[in-house]
């Protein structure tokens with residue numbers, strides 16, 4: 160008796176579901192996209208809607224299609240095959256949303272072929288999503304490194320180039336400034352200062368962000384920079400006719416003063432660089448100022464106590480990133496002798 164009651168109850172429920180699905184199918188044929196969209200949402204609340212979603216993905220209206228994709232995304236890994244099939248959808252918003260979902264669901268298990276293909280997408284937001292996923296896995300393995308390195312020279316979007324380049328950035332510096340040393344218990348004084356010359360710098364833009372790659376080494380002390388353009392510091396590079404946003408390099412050889420009799424540290428002081436900077440002295444990486452867009456008005460110091468050659472020529476290279484507006488080493492740079 161009980162069994163048959165339950166059975167007839169289930170029967171009623173499933174008949175109801177069929178009726179609702181039929182109703183949703185009818186509504187999906189409505190000429191009004193808002194009705195078609197609502198029919199999908201209603202059907203999703205009632206249960207299985209896979210067939211309706213497949214129909215809706217062929218809808219002419221992008222909002223209906225995007226709703227169908229969102230409902231597919233809600234199914235998570237159960238809809239993995241369908242989601243992968245949408246990676247070459249005509250709508251960039253759908254491509255990005257599906258890629259984002261697959262990245263979240265699969266993490267580092269997501270096929271690198273999918274990310275590599277997405278890096279060729281015509282829409283920069285899809286490419287940015289792919290690059291973000293590639294650099295999110297730490298440490299970046301050889302295959303990821305290869306994909307990113309191969310892509311950067313072909314990329315036009317500055318944000319994507321920056322993201323890839325910083326992830327592959329191979330230079331590190333651990334030196335703590337004198338003022339920040341925990342064992343240093345007295346006041347740090349600048350005992351003498353030597354401004355770096357304004358004139359006589361060499362300049363080269365690096366739109367692909369590859370100047371630091373081993374095959375170029377634009378920071379090398381003995382690099383031949385004869386064909387680089389002349390430029391001055393203490394002014395934005397636009398003043399010298401470089402209408403450019405992106406990475407650019409400055410190089411100059413500077414005669415250092417004789418070794419001071421008494422000192423505790425030598426530092427390069429930058430009044431400001433618009434907006435990020437990476438610095439080498441005599442081919443050795445001495446540090447960076449990399450605070451993003453807010454860094455362009457913030458002075459910084461880099462320790463060069465060990466790298467400087469007193470009384471001799473010293474080669475200095477400064478790699479600058481400017482993402483928008485004015486850019487460059489627009490304020491003075493000085494060598495400070497500290498006690």
Ligand SMILES: [Ca+2]
Nearest residue numbers: 433483484485
């Ligand atoms: Ca700027």
